Amino acid sequence: MKNIVSLRYIWFLISLLVIVPGAIYFALYGLRTGIDFAGGALWDLHFTTTQTKDLNTEKIGAIFAQNGFEGAQVQVSTVKVDGKEIASAVVRTKELSATAPEQQQRTILAALTKAYGEVNRESLQSVGPTVSAEATRSAAIAVLGACVAILIYLTVAFRKAPNPLRYGVCALIAMLHDVLVVLGMAAILGHFIGLEVDAYFLTALLTIISFSVHDTIVVFDRIRENLMHRRAGEVFDDIVNHSIVQTLPRSINTQLTSIFTLTALLLFGGVTIRNLVLVLLIGLISGTYSSIFNASQLLVVWEHQEWRTWFRRGSSAEA
Amino acid sequence: MRNREIVPFLFIMLITGLCAWIAFAPDNTWLGRDVSVRLGLDLQGGTQVLMKADGVVEKDIMATAATVIEKRVNGLGVSEAIVQLSGKDRIIVELPGVRDPEQAIETLRGTGRLEFIDTKGKFLNEGTIVRTSGNPEPKVPEVDASKPVDPANPQPTVSPEVYQSITDGRDLDTRQVALRVTNDKISTKPAVSFAFTGQSASDLATFTAANIQKPMCIVLDNVIVSCPVVQSALIGGSGEITTNARADAEKILNQLKYGSLPITLSIESSRTVSATLGANSVQASIVAGMVGLIIVALFMIIYYRLPGLLATVALIIYSIIIFAIHKLIPITLTLSGIAGFILSIGLAVDANVLIFARLKEELRNKRSLLRAVDAGFDEAWPAIRDSSASTLITSAILFVFGNSFGVSLIKGFALTLALGILLSLFTAVVVTRTFLRLIVRNEGLHSPWLYEISNDPDLQEQSAV
Numbered sequence: 022m023k024n025i026v027s028l029r030y031i032w033f034l035i036s037l038l039v040i041v042p043g044a045i046y047f048a049l050y051g052l053r054t055g056i057d058f059a060g061g062a063l064w065d066l067h068f069t070t071t072q073t074k075d076l077n078t079e080k081i082g083a084i085f086a087q088n089g090f091e092g093a094q095v096q097v098s099t100v101k102v103d104g105k106e107i108a109s110a111v112v113r114t115k116e117l118s119a120t121a122p123e124q125q126q127r128t129i130l131a132a133l134t135k136a137y138g139e140v141n142r143e144s145l146q147s148v149g150p151t152v153s154a155e156a157t158r159s160a161a162i163a164v165l166g167a168c169v170a171i172l173i174y175l176t177v178a179f180r181k182a183p184n185p186l187r188y189g190v191c192a193l194i195a196m197l198h199d200v201l202v203v204l205g206m207a208a209i210l211g212h213f214i215g216l217e218v219d220a221y222f223l224t225a226l227l228t229i230i231s232f233s234v235h236d237t238i239v240v241f242d243r244i245r246e247n248l249m250h251r252r253a254g255e256v257f258d259d260i261v262n263h264s265i266v267q268t269l270p271r272s273i274n275t276q277l278t279s280i281f282t283l284t285a286l287l288l289f290g291g292v293t294i295r296n297l298v299l300v301l302l303i304g305l306i307s308g309t310y311s312s313i314f315n316a317s318q319l320l321v322v323w324e325h326q327e328w329r330t331w332f333r334r335g336s337s338a339e340a
Numbered sequence: 341m342r343n344r345e346i347v348p349f350l351f352i353m354l355i356t357g358l359c360a361w362i363a364f365a366p367d368n369t370w371l372g373r374d375v376s377v378r379l380g381l382d383l384q385g386g387t388q389v390l391m392k393a394d395g396v397v398e399k400d401i402m403a404t405a406a407t408v409i410e411k412r413v414n415g416l417g418v419s420e421a422i423v424q425l426s427g428k429d430r431i432i433v434e435l436p437g438v439r440d441p442e443q444a445i446e447t448l449r450g451t452g453r454l455e456f457i458d459t460k461g462k463f464l465n466e467g468t469i470v471r472t473s474g475n476p477e478p479k480v481p482e483v484d485a486s487k488p489v490d491p492a493n494p495q496p497t498v499s500p501e502v503y504q505s506i507t508d509g510r511d512l513d514t515r516q517v518a519l520r521v522t523n524d525k526i527s528t529k530p531a532v533s534f535a536f537t538g539q540s541a542s543d544l545a546t547f548t549a550a551n552i553q554k555p556m557c558i559v560l561d562n563v564i565v566s567c568p569v570v571q572s573a574l575i576g577g578s579g580e581i582t583t584n585a586r587a588d589a590e591k592i593l594n595q596l597k598y599g600s601l602p603i604t605l606s607i608e609s610s611r612t613v614s615a616t617l618g619a620n621s622v623q624a625s626i627v628a629g630m631v632g633l634i635i636v637a638l639f640m641i642i643y644y645r646l647p648g649l650l651a652t653v654a655l656i657i658y659s660i661i662i663f664a665i666h667k668l669i670p671i672t673l674t675l676s677g678i679a680g681f682i683l684s685i686g687l688a689v690d691a692n693v694l695i696f697a698r699l700k701e702e703l704r705n706k707r708s709l710l711r712a713v714d715a716g717f718d719e720a721w722p723a724i725r726d727s728s729a730s731t732l733i734t735s736a737i738l739f740v741f742g743n744s745f746g747v748s749l750i751k752g753f754a755l756t757l758a759l760g761i762l763l764s765l766f767t768a769v770v771v772t773r774t775f776l777r778l779i780v781r782n783e784g785l786h787s788p789w790l791y792e793i794s795n796d797p798d799l800q801e802q803s804a805v
Contacts (some may be wrong), residue, residue, distance in 0.1 A: 030687060073418070081689075102616065102620060103620075115507060117607070118607075119607050119608065119611065120607075121444045122442075122445075122607050122610060123442035123533060126442055129441060142612070143614045143617045144612060144614060145610070145611070146611045146612070147607075147609055148608075148609045149390075149607075149609060150394075152390065152608050152609045159741050163719075163737055163738065163741040166741075167733070167734050167737045170737065171733060173735070174726075174729060174733060175726075217653070221676065223750065224750050227738050227750075228757070231731045232731070234727075234730045234731075234734075235730060238730060239694065239727055242722050242723035242725075242726060245722075246719075246722075253507050267701075271697045273692040274643065274688065274693045275693050278690070278693075279686040281632060281635040281636055282632035282636060282682050282685055282686050285628045285631040285632035285635065285682075286628045286632065288631075289624055289628040289631055290625040291620065291624035291625060291675070291677070293617075293675055294675055294676065294679050298679070
């Protein structure tokens with residue numbers, strides 16, 4: 022039988038190899054926060070009578086600056102609408118004025134029309150500083166609240182297994198692993214493709230948390246069941262290993278179906294939720310990995326209290 | 341014995357039939373009820389604003405303000421609009437499908453305080469912001485002093501002097517506010533007629549009688565609307581405001597008709613989406629959903645064969661029920677809601693996958709087919725229950741947290757996800773199980789190939805354990 026458990030430190034190493042680069046990017050560049058959390062306004066404009074190559078980012082930025090939006094970040098691209106190629110500009114500015122936002126929109130659109138012909142405002146979102154601060158606080162509360170609720174539920178659900186708290190804690194560590202993977206990847210993607218951390222990202226993160234625990238529970242449920250029918254002389258490692266092997270087809274199949282549906286969304290599902298889907302894909306793969314290769318392995322580490330030997334044997338065991 | 345399957349089977353058929361009836365109801369009416377799909381702002385276009393009252397405001401004043409805004413929204417003729425109090429001092433307004441969002445929002449949040457002022461014989465230009473004795477500190481859009489003024493669009497300035505108000509906006513008789521289009525030979529100018537009552541009416545009469553052939557300015561929310569010359573004394577306090585365009589007249593009408601707002605509102609956040617962007621998102625999502633469903637169905641059938649086919653039928657039933665629930669309640673469909681739905685397909689499949697994996701094991705352990713079906717469900721149940729519960733907990737937290745405005749799109753996602761979990765429990769545990777039980781009674785469907793167990797490479801290993 023393939024022995025997954027005996028290779029546990031290799032699995033931990035693989036996790037580290039993914040997390041550490043992300044952590045480095047996170048430390049160096051941080052996350053690129055969207056307007057939901059940082060405040061500001063996002064203008065998505067379509068120029069129906071102008072080619073993309075004729076759009077000048079500096080000129081558009083200057084038009085915004087003349088009308089009270091200094092430091093506008095302009096991104097020009099071509100989008101396809103009903104098979105037609107349309108020049109588009111996404112502009113990020115400070116938030117609209119609280120007293121006369123309507124006037125600001127009209128002057129900007131009039132100035133852009135003067136320069137480039139007809140301009141359609143596809144979408145415009147503006148988030149004021151109080152709202153973005155509240156959103157950030159709520160986000161932190163939501164993530165913490167989800168963690169605590171799941172820990173309590175798992176401890177109760179596994180109360181008949183020996184050491185129920187272990188299951189909750191190990192599931193939580195695996196979940197933390199996924200959060201770290203996703204945050205690290207978000208930092209890397211933010212640096213290279215400009216992925217922004219917005220409300221959609223938060224939705225994805227919380228979904229990943231719940232799916233990660235979902236996966237872990239399926240494996241833990243097997244361990245719990247196999248422990249109850251434990252034969253004399255059977256060691257804990259073997260029970261865990263056996264449980265993983267038993268649930269492996271299910272883990273892979275569920276993972277595959279999720280990847281299928283998410284890939285369909287990624288390819289056909291429209292631009293607006295593309296980042297949401299991308300983050301979900303990363304997180305779900307990490308979630309399946311961590312439930313098999315982290316959560317269950319941690320149970321074994323805890324059973325043997327292996328941390329006692331880590332320092333005795335030096336750094337090789339830790340790696 | 342047979343009743344054990346027949347009753348649930350009939351129940352499933354009844355539910356599915358009912359839901360299909362709702363989901364595909366002709367003209368989107370079901371039993372006289374409108375069951376058309378409600379699309380969120382991101383899918384049909386429109387605007388959403390969060391407005392905050394300036395200063396400390398009492399609760400019932402906020403409620404009055406919300407009522408006034410709601411009446412004005414109805415006056416705009418926007419269907420399915422939402423006006424909602426949020427927290428102590430905020431109002432959320434959602435206007436789906438509105439064509440000119442700026443104009444609409446201006447209309448809604450304009451205070452609507454109508455005043456006549458004594459300008460001591462001076463004419464003032466339209467659009468000038470004035471201080472009046474009624475409101476000496478008007479709100480002015482922030483002006484950036486370092487910027488050169490665009491001559492075509494000069495920033496408004498505020499008059500230094502405070503003009504005496506002749507009337508008080510509170511004395512406006514809202515019942516007598518009406519739109520009038522006068523057709524004289526010179527021009528067609530839409531106008532709004534109005535009438536004051538009480539003290540303001542008699543003050544206006546006294547003032548106009550004393551100032552014939554002199555200008556008198558009409559001020560709305562501290563902005564000069566017009567400065568007509570008094571032709572005769574205005575007895576009874578009635579008069580009219582002439583405008584240049586019908587849209588302007590309609591805006592003033594809407595603001596005056598439903599009474600003035602007791603507070604000033606500033607805009608904290610806003611979201612505007614064009615209708616075309618929304619329509620594209622709907623199409624993209626439908627394609628993505630269909631492609632996702634088809635791939636999952638193919639995968640299930642190829643991998644699990646007969647049970648996979650049954651699971652696919654269960655999945656279709658699941659989709660029909662979800663769709664019917666969205667139409668019936670109705671739940672507003674948003675982009676993130678669709679993402680939640682497509683993810684929940686994965687969850688629905690997962691419950692089936694868990695059961696089938698157990699079923700295979702039981703069959704390998706040489707159980708009879710019927711016993712294997714029951715055992716498979718019983719063994720898989722704790723895992724399904726615990727994992728569903730943990731996902732439900734997270735969706736509940738997402739839902740509560742999604743009430744915070746900045747992230748309101750999360751709410752739709754949480755709701756569809758939670759609904760998806762509950763329903764997938766039903767389809768996996770009731771629908772698939774009943775179908776499987778009915779099938780295994782049929783001797784012709786007992787071939788091991790149908791359950792994909794004869795040529796499994798892991799068979800030896802598994803049974804050895």
